[in-house]
Amino acid sequence: MTFEQSLTTTATLIEQRLDDLLSGARMAAVPQRLVDAMRHAVLGGGKRFRPFLVLETARMLGGDQGAAMTVAAALECVHCYSLVHDDLPAMDNDRLRRGVPTVWAAYDEWTAILAGDALLTLAFELLAEPSAHPDPVVRAALISSLARAAGAAGMVGGQIIDLEADKLGLPGKPTLDHIRRLQAMKTGALIVHAVEAGAIVAGALPEQRRACVRYSEALGLAFQISDDLLDAEGDAAVVGKAVAKDAAVGKATLVGLMGLEPARAKLAQTVGEAVDALAPFGASAETLVAAARFMSGRRS
Amino acid sequence: MTFEQSLTTTATLIEQRLDDLLSGARMAAVPQRLVDAMRHAVLGGGKRFRPFLVLETARMLGGDQGAAMTVAAALECVHCYSLVHDDLPAMDNDRLRRGVPTVWAAYDEWTAILAGDALLTLAFELLAEPSAHPDPVVRAALISSLARAAGAAGMVGGQIIDLEADKLGLPGKPTLDHIRRLQAMKTGALIVHAVEAGAIVAGALPEQRRACVRYSEALGLAFQISDDLLDAEGDAAVVGKAVAKDAAVGKATLVGLMGLEPARAKLAQTVGEAVDALAPFGASAETLVAAARFMSGRRS
Numbered sequence: 001m002t003f004e005q006s007l008t009t010t011a012t013l014i015e016q017r018l019d020d021l022l023s024g025a026r027m028a029a030v031p032q033r034l035v036d037a038m039r040h041a042v043l044g045g046g047k048r049f050r051p052f053l054v055l056e057t058a059r060m061l062g063g064d065q066g067a068a069m070t071v072a073a074a075l076e077c078v079h080c081y082s083l084v085h086d087d088l089p090a091m092d093n094d095r096l097r098r099g100v101p102t103v104w105a106a107y108d109e110w111t112a113i114l115a116g117d118a119l120l121t122l123a124f125e126l127l128a129e130p131s132a133h134p135d136p137v138v139r140a141a142l143i144s145s146l147a148r149a150a151g152a153a154g155m156v157g158g159q160i161i162d163l164e165a166d167k168l169g170l171p172g173k174p175t176l177d178h179i180r181r182l183q184a185m186k187t188g189a190l191i192v193h194a195v196e197a198g199a200i201v202a203g204a205l206p207e208q209r210r211a212c213v214r215y216s217e218a219l220g221l222a223f224q225i226s227d228d229l230l231d232a233e234g235d236a237a238v239v240g241k242a243v244a245k246d247a248a249v250g251k252a253t254l255v256g257l258m259g260l261e262p263a264r265a266k267l268a269q270t271v272g273e274a275v276d277a278l279a280p281f282g283a284s285a286e287t288l289v290a291a292a293r294f295m296s297g298r299r300s
Numbered sequence: 301m302t303f304e305q306s307l308t309t310t311a312t313l314i315e316q317r318l319d320d321l322l323s324g325a326r327m328a329a330v331p332q333r334l335v336d337a338m339r340h341a342v343l344g345g346g347k348r349f350r351p352f353l354v355l356e357t358a359r360m361l362g363g364d365q366g367a368a369m370t371v372a373a374a375l376e377c378v379h380c381y382s383l384v385h386d387d388l389p390a391m392d393n394d395r396l397r398r399g400v401p402t403v404w405a406a407y408d409e410w411t412a413i414l415a416g417d418a419l420l421t422l423a424f425e426l427l428a429e430p431s432a433h434p435d436p437v438v439r440a441a442l443i444s445s446l447a448r449a450a451g452a453a454g455m456v457g458g459q460i461i462d463l464e465a466d467k468l469g470l471p472g473k474p475t476l477d478h479i480r481r482l483q484a485m486k487t488g489a490l491i492v493h494a495v496e497a498g499a500i501v502a503g504a505l506p507e508q509r510r511a512c513v514r515y516s517e518a519l520g521l522a523f524q525i526s527d528d529l530l531d532a533e534g535d536a537a538v539v540g541k542a543v544a545k546d547a548a549v550g551k552a553t554l555v556g557l558m559g560l561e562p563a564r565a566k567l568a569q570t571v572g573e574a575v576d577a578l579a580p581f582g583a584s585a586e587t588l589v590a591a592a593r594f595m596s597g598r599r600s
Binding site for chain 1: 463
């Protein structure tokens with residue numbers, strides 16, 4: 001199976017699991033408007049890249065796929081909550097995502113704020129339950145890892161740095177260090193968590209876990225550079241969203257600061273680092289290796 | 301020690317713990333603006349009623365006070381996040397809280413949204429750590445309890461019901477059932493969690509835990525009725541905030557629907573139920589009994 005086939009298969013499975021989670025008994029006592037907004041936020045699309053990383057890392061290390069599915073679904077709830085809040089008028093003010101109205105545009109701001117809050121809370125509810133893993137030590141480790149990745153020193157902190165530069169301006173010109181820190185926190189932390197969570201679920205040894213983290217840090221950076229390159233040189237029809245958007249709004253990106261050719265070279269180097277980190281896992285790392293290589297040739 | 305002295309003592313301890321949590325190593329990698337906004341949201345006041353309930357329930361049942369402090373601090377982070385989001389222009393649009401600017405008024409909306417998100421995430425980070433309890437089974441139980449109380453079927457769901465009525469209007473006249481459900485979710489769930497968390501930390505037997513939940517459900521209702529009574533008949537100078545605010549905005553309350561005298565009778569009955577639920581704990585329940593009785597005579 002190619003990486004793209006594997007990603008599509010995972011996306012179908014995770015969509016089904018999220019659909020199940022956001023209906024039935026768990027939602028019985030939840031006001032209908034909130035259920036609808038949460039479903040709008042989570043269902044109906046997305047590459048489900050983070051859940052893929054959880055499932056594939058767990059599979060590589062021989063972990064239980066049922067438990068990994070719960071962990072992957074929890075992580076996707078956090079990713080979706082972050083999009084719901086990012087899209088708000090007070091943040092990025094986006095009315096459309098994947099061609100459909102964002103939650104605040106489809107409902108209103110208060111519903112979107114609360115639906116995001118509810119999804120973040122749901123993620124921790126899921127991870128605390130035995131279906132995430134029979135061993136409570138593992139569940140606590142998963143919760144710690146997610147909270148650190150998603151919180152003030154991770155994703156939320158990265159979002160503050162990004163909006164601070166956008167809305168208040170930086171004291172000087174943005175530096176590569178600034179952009180790297182922003183990227184590592186805002187998008188990198190959750191990608192690292194995805195791979196780490198797969199390793200935790202599978203009961204990876206400390207050494208294996210460190211190799212997974214090295215892979216995921218490189219993968220997160222490659223993902224960001226490839227995203228910037230797509231924006232800088234992609235074809236809007238293929239990418240499926242507006243391109244050259246960063247330059248248009250004067251947003252500092254890795255590609256903008258480094259230049260196209262050095263950015264392509266950095267991407268190739270970073271993909272190489274990601275692939276190298278997986279060497280200890282041999283052939284079982286095939287799909288994760290393909291995921292890293294995919295970043296070099298992304299067209300969407 | 302009277303209930304009020306005990307509440308003041310707890311408030312001082314919890315303020316110190318929260319101050320420690322929101323500084324030092326844990327905040328080292330957090331952008332300064334976010335640290336400042338989180339501290340603004342959490343420090344400098346509040347009765348700390350929910351932390352009091354955690355600590356006092358744990359004490360009554362012989363639980364470790366150090367662990368209970370961490371659990372109480374986590375709960376207060378959730379309470380404070382909910383206030384930060386509730387105060388937003390898109391929600392209740394409040395510029396002042398306890399005489400100081402709310403987080404969005406002091407900073408801006410995006411900082412307030414993200415500071416709230418970070419505090420909610422921090423609560424789960426704290427509960428997943430061994431300092432919350434050495435036994436990971438207990439930590440998982442605390443996280444489950446908090447997530448259910450704070451999430452879509454609890455506090456966030458109650459907030460949706462409240463805002464839906466305020467902003468979109470109800471199909472008919474509000475009923476007592478509607479107000480009771482709203483109250484039980486919006487404010488009751490976190491009060492029940494506070495008492496339950498104290499019981500979980502102390503390793504309470506199922507029977508003890510059920511008695512604690514009965515107490516906390518009655519206490520939550522008494523708290524709400526006494527709040528409504530204060531608004532309807534309190535002295536603004538003593539209460540410390542505007543009174544008769546509910547009636548002025550046409551907000552349905554238990555007191556408004558029942559009438560003053562029946563509401564006072566209901567309050568007395570509910571306080572009686574709370575006190576009765578604690579009978580199995582004898583003299584060690586003294587302070588929690590006093591907390592319930594306090595609701596009958598609240599003047600602020």
